[in-house]
Amino acid sequence: MIQDITTKDSKQFQANVLGCKNITFEHFTVSAPDESPNTDGIHIGRSDGVNVLNSEIKTGDDCVSIGDGSKNLVINGVTCGPGHGISIGSLELFKNEEPVDGVTVKNCTMTNTSNGVRIKTWPGAEPGTCSNIHFEDITVTNVSSPIIIDQKYCPWNKCKINEEPKVKLSNISFKNIHGTSARPEAVKIICSATLPCENVELADIEITHSGPTGPAVSQCSNVKPKVSGKQNPAACSAPIPAKPTPTA
Numbered sequence: 530m531i532q533d534i535t536t537k538d539s540k541q542f543q544a545n546v547l548g549c550k551n552i553t554f555e556h557f558t559v560s561a562p563d564e565s566p567n568t569d570g571i572h573i574g575r576s577d578g579v580n581v582l583n584s585e586i587k588t589g590d591d592c593v594s595i596g597d598g599s600k601n602l603v604i605n606g607v608t609c610g611p612g613h614g615i616s617i618g619s620l621e622l623f624k625n626e627e628p629v630d631g632v633t634v635k636n637c638t639m640t641n642t643s644n645g646v647r648i649k650t651w652p653g654a655e656p657g658t659c660s661n662i663h664f665e666d667i668t669v670t671n672v673s674s675p676i677i678i679d680q681k682y683c684p685w686n687k688c689k690i691n692e693e694p695k696v697k698l699s700n701i702s703f704k705n706i707h708g709t710s711a712r713p714e715a716v717k718i719i720c721s722a723t724l725p726c727e728n729v730e731l732a733d734i735e736i737t738h739s740g741p742t743g744p745a746v747s748q749c750s751n752v753k754p755k756v757s758g759k760q761n762p763a764a765c766s767a768p769i770p771a772k773p774t775p776t777a
Contacts, residue, residue, distance in 0.1 A: 598627030653692025
């Protein structure tokens, strides 16, 4: 049990949970400037049974980042912002990464973050799986990308962007996520063409955007989500356009 601890202005990860079992963070406070790079609040990798409960994380990178080999994780009652949200990945950049299986994120609040809840994998990299991921009861305020699956994650062009991702994503749900988006694309689900996302569920999504660029929209690629309850923006209302066919 790691409880009632504050970490401030660490140069890199504030806490790194690697190869652990049955670890609980509660009332854990992270404080780092929003412009500080790679200062993830809590990074979890190759660990089983990690809980992050009732904690406040202000940082310059992911509030909680989840790497390969993570399973049976619970993140509940986390207040995040500034930061990059709660992220799974990036996955499968390196060989021999282990599957991610069983992550529940509930009752969390994101304020002024670049992402809300996110899964990201590299294109053209190593094969892998990520399954049984559930995001529920999330409040977003002025979040740039509230809901995002990005299987074309390629920062600084350090990947083979034209190759399809080899990570299979399945059994993923986004339920009761509400608030405001800083950009029109409130929901973005970009999956692999060769391994489309399976069993993705969107339920009771209410995210609004106001600004000169128009109302909130969603974009989807290589996924057919199960939809229920209120959907604002309409689920998969703006599919990614296909590349134009060359003319003779």
